[in-house]
Amino acid sequence: MPSEVSESRRYALLSYCFILCIIPLIRRKNDMFVQFHARQGLALFLSEMAVFIVSIVFPFLMKPALLIFGVLSLWGMLKAIRG
Numbered sequence: 001m002p003s004e005v006s007e008s009r010r011y012a013l014l015s016y017c018f019i020l021c022i023i024p025l026i027r028r029k030n031d032m033f034v035q036f037h038a039r040q041g042l043a044l045f046l047s048e049m050a051v052f053i054v055s056i057v058f059p060f061l062m063k064p065a066l067l068i069f070g071v072l073s074l075w076g077m078l079k080a081i082r083g
Contacts, residue, residue, distance in 0.1 A: 008033050012080035015041030016073045037080050
C-alpha cells in the first residue's frame with residue numbers, strides 16, 4: 001500500500017509539469033487523487049497556453065503571467081507531494 005501511495009503522489013506531481021499532465025490522465029484513470037491533480041494540471045497548462053497566445057499581441061503580459069503560473073504550479077506540486 002505505501003508504494004501505491006508513493007506512486008500516486010509521483011503521478012500527481014507529474015500533473016503540474018506542463019504537457020506531461022496528460023500522462024496521469026491516461027495511465028491512472030481509477031485513482032481519484034491523481035485524476036484530481038491531473039485535471040488541475042491540465043487546466044493550468046491550457047491557461048498557460050492561452051496567456052502565451054495572447055502575449056503575442058500584448059507582450060507585457062508574459063512576465064507577470066509566467067510568475068503567477070509558476071507559483072501556481074509549485075503550489076500544486078507541494079499539495080500533491082503532501083497528499
